[in-house]
Amino acid sequence: MATVNEQMQSASIGHAVDLQHLSNAEVRKIIRLLNSADAELRTKLLEAIDRLGPNSYTARRLNTVLASVYELNKSVYASIGEVMVESVVDIGQYEIGYQGALFTKVVPDQVLVQVSLNTVNLAQVREIALARPFQGRLLKEWMGDLEASRAAKIRDGIRIGMVEGQTTDQIVRGIMGTKAQGYADGIVERGRRDVETMVRTAISHTAQGAREAYYKANDDIVAEVRWLSTLDNKTSAPCRLRDRMIYTNDSQHAPVGHKVPWLSGPGKLYFNCRSTSMPIIASYEALRLSKGLPEGTRASMDGQVPKSTNYGDWIKGQSAERQDEVLGPTRGKLLRGGGLELDAFYNDRGKFLTLEQLRERDAKAFSKAGL
Structure with missing residues (x-):
């Protein structure tokens, strides 16, 4: 029978996979929202460039005729921001609920009778999601930066087109992309990639922050924290280095048995980080439970760090249904x-x-x- 920590490791790897699927779904939802304004954006660009005219082009006039374009761009990103706020708060709450259900399922009932589990409230979840910066900025700051960046790219695309003597249609195609290329060759495609990166990073940041909050709320039973990296061809060198390393379960996250620093932590170390963490549950001796435990329960609560299992090993050990x-x-x-x-x-x-x-x-x- 698998020990408590072995069950925690397997569940944590599987949960990280599920969060990637959730992240993919959120990206598709946000990109659809961003793309929903493309037809209107194209129309406004055509109107603005025609109004600008090749003989009256100045930087000041360009900003004037692009006012409606800027307003549309601002409106789209405001809508994305509203959806993202709701999404990350929901994800934080989901993560707290998942951890509570996992602990209740994996930790033996005889232990939970003597060691109660604490939770994390909604105010804490909102603070994790909205008031803690990721990659140097808060979510609302990222939204403002992304809006301004796309507006600047559109403006610069028009400037370049006007200087090069391009027609209105050529300028708009350069900005929006062409149907033949799936619109991936336009200037605004970079904005889509930037939004995707922001969404994935915000989700991993919030989920990991919620996990850490839950572990700390239950530091009487969570002895340490183990870094788990998704090991495949996309895994970065920093995460490969930290995979399966142990850290203290506190705000310091001091290395245990090694010298590699935690830095921002799994899921938050860099943009699109897919790493996660798992709790190392203390042994029954360390918990000093007042009532004796059955032999099987004591064996499952050995407090040992489970044998390393990477993503490839994990997926091979899953059912055919889960693999599919x-x-x-x-x-x-x-x-x-x-x-x-x-x-x-x-x-x-x-x-x-x-x-x-x-x-x-x-x-x-x-x-x-x-x-």
Whole structure:
């Protein structure tokens, strides 16, 4: 039978995968909101550039004719900001609820009778989500910066087009992108990528902050904290270095048995950080429980740090249903029956290969898996 800490580790890895799926869904929702104004933005750009005219172009006049464009841009980012506030607070509350349910499920009832679990209130969750900066800025500050950055890119795109003598249509295509390229070749595409990065980082920042708050609220039973990195071709060097390292469960997060600093922590170390953490539950001896525990319960509460398990090992040990949920049914079959390891699904830049690319790279694996 798995010990409490072994169960905590497996659950924490699986939960990190689920949070990535949630993050993907939030990104799609926010990008749809950003894109919803594209048609109106295109119309306003055409009108503004026609009003500007090649013979009356000045920086002051450009800002004047772009007033409606700036207003639309501001409105879109204000809407995104409102949705993001709601989303990160909800995610923080969800994370607190998840940790409470996990502790209740994993820690034996005989222990919870003597050691009560504390929770984190809504005010604390809102403070974590909205009043703590990530990558140097608060959420509302990031929204303001992203709005201003896209407005500046639009303005500069028009300036360059006017100087180069481009037509109105050429300037607008340069800003919005072309249908043939899926609009990914326009100046505003950078704004979409920036928004995606902000959304993913805000979510991981909030979820990790909520985890840390829950661990600290229960520091009588959470002895230490272990860093867990998602090890695949996309994992950064700082997270590979810290994977499975132990830190104290306090505001200092001092290294335990090593010298590698915690810095901002997992999920917050850099933009798009996917690392997470798990609690190391104290042993039954350390808890000094007044009532004796059954032998099986004492064995499960040994307080030992579980054997290292990376993401690739974890996914191979999951059910077929869970593998298909995480990887998709075709990749799940390739993992189980095609002889492929997790790393085979990524290219050398850490990007997920398409099924066509996978088949081209290793057709034998498809045949072996019956695909």
